Amino acid sequence: MTIAQPHAGWVGRSIRRVEDPTLIAGAGRFTADLPATYRVRFVRSERAAGRISKIHVPDGATAITATDLAGVKPIRPMLHKFDYVPIGQPILARDHVRFVGEPIAAVVAPSDAEAEDIAEAIEVAMEDQAAVIDARTALAAEAPRVHAEVAGNLIVKGAVETPGFADARARADSIVRLELRSRRQNAMPLEPRGGHAAFDAGSGRVTLTCSTQMPHLTRTAITDLLGMPESDLRVVAPDVGGGFGQKMSLATEYVLLVWLARKLRSSVAWHEDRRENLIAAFHSRDQFIEIEGAFDSNGKLLALAADVIANVGAYSCFPTTCAVEPLMAMAELPGPYDVRAYRCAARGVLTNTCPMAPYRGVSRPVITFALERLMDRAALEFGLEPSEIRRRNLIETFPYVSATGLTFDEASYRQTLEMAVAALDLPAFRARQQQARARGRYLGIGFSAFSERTGYGTPAFAARGMEIIPGFETIDLSMGPSGLVEARIGASPHGQGLRTTLAQIIADEIGVPPDRIRVIHGDTDRTPYGFGTFASRSAVIAGGASLLAARKVRSKLIKIASLLLEAAPDDIVLDGGAAKVAGTDRSIAIEALARAAYHQVHRFKGEIEPGIAASATYDPAGTFANACHVAIVEVDPETGQVRIENFIAAEDAGRLINPMIVDGQIQGGIAQGIGNALLEEIVYDQTGNILTTTLADFLPPTAHEIPPIELHHLETVSDASVTRAKGVGEGGAIGAPAAVINAINDALAPFGAEINEIPATPRRIRAAIHAARKPAEQRA
Amino acid sequence: MSDKRDITLTVNNRSYSIRVEPRRTLVDAIREDCGQTGTHIGCEHGVCGACTVLVDGAPVRACLMFAVQAANKEIRTVEGLGSVDNLNPLQRAFMEHHALQCGFCTPGFLMLVTGVLEREPDIGDDELIDVLASNLCRCTGYQNIIKAVRAVAHDMRQARSNASA
Structure with a gap:
């Protein structure tokens, strides 16, 4: 393993973010800040399953229903593998409703208040139909079908078994099995979704401003569905108040807004309220996992098997399809461990619930939870420290090709584990834990070692059989006659500080400071086609494209400088805003080079093209970041309350471009993971009515619940990324739930209690203690 | 619901004479009637605090207060703290x-x-x-x-x- 060396330049420095002053001054421009002539309110289904018999609209009111949308195609995401059954989602429910919250009609009025009044007066007559809410129930033969064309509600089914699996399993000394449950969650960006569509009579075009992570694909998708020329739609992602994946999937509501703007030849806006966001803006993480590890007598994992059932809700999200959770679980479940024998079945199951879509980490917070619980349970059986069983199983040689064919590039699984162990002083903790137990206080420690697959381009998505293969990113980089640099990117950041990060990468190549570089994103009229910001990809892929384009601009600047300074190109150095001839005092300002490139091209004598611009595309195979998280908790066995005393993350995301931003990503991810582990849960009753419709029911963590987080970094240099940076956006959320739940289980060890469910709420913790006591009492 | 009231809101020392329904929330009035969009709406039920403003010096959830209740009071929003070029x-x-x-x-x-x-x-x-x-x-x-x-x-x-x- 090579560790990155500090180098002079902008990369590696925690410069302040260029994004900040505007946002801090309240001068940010979010979707809801735009005025609109009309406001839209959706009438949503109050039933989980039913047939619409009549929609009564009060006289004089404008309400759009499915019958108005005859020419509009349903959203029909496609996957060409894994027995995927394509299903369509109408923009407004046509005949049937399939989940509580599904849009049935859209009311148009001059203000939100008037639209809400009308929406309340609309009566939807509906014939109730049987609903199915739980994924395992939905798989039963007699279960009602959510979509008539999907038998057994089984929309996608993956299976893998490596050759020799049974033999490897048979050689094991010990088999450890667990059943785990991850309850349903909502990414819950603080800004709910929202869109604003404005028709321009002069050009006949519509501008859709919306809170999206994926402007270009949103544009293609909507124009496909509406049957309009793609050039007639401009999509703008302005300031976006967090996304976490929820804003990468296409919202039916945005399709309707564009349709309405064209119909009314005006501007229309919809601002999702929090109730809508919690019931209808995509859920995730609703999974059952059965996992089995076959270990030899030394605690080495010989064979791993799992059965994954993902509740994907009522429709399939665009563009990834609802296969994203089960298939990612299957591909990545072995995690950072060296295990050659693997068997997995992963199913996506339709139910009458809000559709599932990617949320930070996608399946990996759940599979990491499953695998790390397995490791801790095995450690208990072998009488090993949790850190020791991991030490015996982590991947240590690279490149490593996994049981599912993934190539793991150079990383530091073992080293980050040791770093975390050293940071926390394990023997001291165990002594303190013993003393605390003697006083009736229950401390626990939990480890979570994991890999985070990041920055993957088209090959990874193609392997899933997706019809739409995202992956590459393009940058158009130019320097104008004033020497100012513009970088136009297809990626679409929404809080990650990517404008700052990319400016640092570009600055080092072309010798101008980051404040001379403007990164332009989130506008299909002004940026090259790209896929957006999701899947921990932007620093790697948009960053890589930035580096490649900047190298081209650099060589052009050197060429011009060489001509104007009459020096060999190899002697030209770009630094501090000037081109210098090495070893002399001759130099020329970069502004002067830029000016010459546009206004004094005659001096180039035809040897150099006018202007300074370059484009580059980057489409890497992907790179694995990694980390080891450790949580130390105290559990109150009477109340079931968990207090996180300390949280340590030893992390390796390759070269850190802006360490401050990287730390922020990790801390924020860990906070979400802690929320996922302890608090956050979307609850349906048996009829499919949703019970968690406010932020007093669905509980994101506050400043009270999040402890200080101690971060340690390694910077492994990997050839898998041209900038040597690995992605870091999801790791915090991937690792934290497992660490917290393992710590709770360690704390509960004296009771013989075990909890394998997230969130581990006080009620569930008390129930686990109670269940463990019961057999003991019965024996007595 | 057309029973509108004429009120004056004082936001960051500037007076806005506006006509609002009694049910209009303070945050909607600040954003839409006074055009100060720096104050954000996150939940409209008083939990997230994104709409917090100062009313006579006290932090208030502007989604839980009606605009008419804030008439003739001193309202301060983020725009009153400092500008992009001159942050406080x-x-x-x-x-x-x-x-x-x-x-x-x-x-x-x-x-x-x-x-x-x-x-x-x-x-x-x-x-x-x-x-x-x-x-x-x-x-x-x-x-x-x-x-x-x-x-x-x-x-x-x-x-x-x-x-x-």
Whole structure:
């Protein structure tokens, strides 16, 4: 393993973010800040399953229903593998409703208040139909079908078994099995979704401003569905108040807004309220996992098997399809461990619930939870420290090709584990834990070692059989006659500080400071086609494209400088805003080079093209970041309350471009993971009515619940990324739930209690203690 | 619901004569009738705190107050703290400590903290966490917000003790 060396330049420095002053001054421009002539309110289904018999609209009111949308195609995401059954989602429910919250009609009025009044007066007559809410129930033969064309509600089914699996399993000394449950969650960006569509009579075009992570694909998708020329739609992602994946999937509501703007030849806006966001803006993480590890007598994992059932809700999200959770679980479940024998079945199951879509980490917070619980349970059986069983199983040689064919590039699984162990002083903790137990206080420690697959381009998505293969990113980089640099990117950041990060990468190549570089994103009229910001990809892929384009601009600047300074190109150095001839005092300002490139091209004598611009595309195979998280908790066995005393993350995301931003990503991810582990849960009753419709029911963590987080970094240099940076956006959320739940289980060890469910709420913790006591009492 | 009232809202020392329904919330009036969009709407049920503004110096959830209730009171919003080119010390501390990512919750936190530090400049570190737990942030994990606010509180105390010395 090579560790990155500090180098002079902008990369590696925690410069302040260029994004900040505007946002801090309240001068940010979010979707809801735009005025609109009309406001839209959706009438949503109050039933989980039913047939619409009549929609009564009060006289004089404008309400759009499915019958108005005859020419509009349903959203029909496609996957060409894994027995995927394509299903369509109408923009407004046509005949049937399939989940509580599904849009049935859209009311148009001059203000939100008037639209809400009308929406309340609309009566939807509906014939109730049987609903199915739980994924395992939905798989039963007699279960009602959510979509008539999907038998057994089984929309996608993956299976893998490596050759020799049974033999490897048979050689094991010990088999450890667990059943785990991850309850349903909502990414819950603080800004709910929202869109604003404005028709321009002069050009006949519509501008859709919306809170999206994926402007270009949103544009293609909507124009496909509406049957309009793609050039007639401009999509703008302005300031976006967090996304976490929820804003990468296409919202039916945005399709309707564009349709309405064209119909009314005006501007229309919809601002999702929090109730809508919690019931209808995509859920995730609703999974059952059965996992089995076959270990030899030394605690080495010989064979791993799992059965994954993902509740994907009522429709399939665009563009990834609802296969994203089960298939990612299957591909990545072995995690950072060296295990050659693997068997997995992963199913996506339709139910009458809000559709599932990617949320930070996608399946990996759940599979990491499953695998790390397995490791801790095995450690208990072998009488090993949790850190020791991991030490015996982590991947240590690279490149490593996994049981599912993934190539793991150079990383530091073992080293980050040791770093975390050293940071926390394990023997001291165990002594303190013993003393605390003697006083009736229950401390626990939990480890979570994991890999985070990041920055993957088209090959990874193609392997899933997706019809739409995202992956590459393009940058158009130019320097104008004033020497100012513009970088136009297809990626679409929404809080990650990517404008700052990319400016640092570009600055080092072309010798101008980051404040001379403007990164332009989130506008299909002004940026090259790209896929957006999701899947921990932007620093790697948009960053890589930035580096490649900047190298081209650099060589052009050197060429011009060489001509104007009459020096060999190899002697030209770009630094501090000037081109210098090495070893002399001759130099020329970069502004002067830029000016010459546009206004004094005659001096180039035809040897150099006018202007300074370059484009580059980057489409890497992907790179694995990694980390080891450790949580130390105290559990109150009477109340079931968990207090996180300390949280340590030893992390390796390759070269850190802006360490401050990287730390922020990790801390924020860990906070979400802690929320996922302890608090956050979307609850349906048996009829499919949703019970968690406010932020007093669905509980994101506050400043009270999040402890200080101690971060340690390694910077492994990997050839898998041209900038040597690995992605870091999801790791915090991937690792934290497992660490917290393992710590709770360690704390509960004296009771013989075990909890394998997230969130581990006080009620569930008390129930686990109670269940463990019961057999003991019965024996007595 | 056409029973509209004529009221005057004073936002950041500027008067806005507006006509609103009695049911119009203060946050809608600030954003739509006064055009000050720095105050954000996150939940409209008083939990997230993104819409926090100061009304006569006290932090208020502007989604839980009607505009008519705020008539003739002093309302302060993020736009009154400092401009893009001239951030105030609290705003600068948010930048220095990386206390924001997407920035959507930031105006609410800034107003919450402004109101609290003006009233309780000697607030202790633990009580400060109690206060900050009134608002939600989904990006940062809070620790950098806590650091920024503690730094500003510390600087304010320092400045006062220097002035009185």
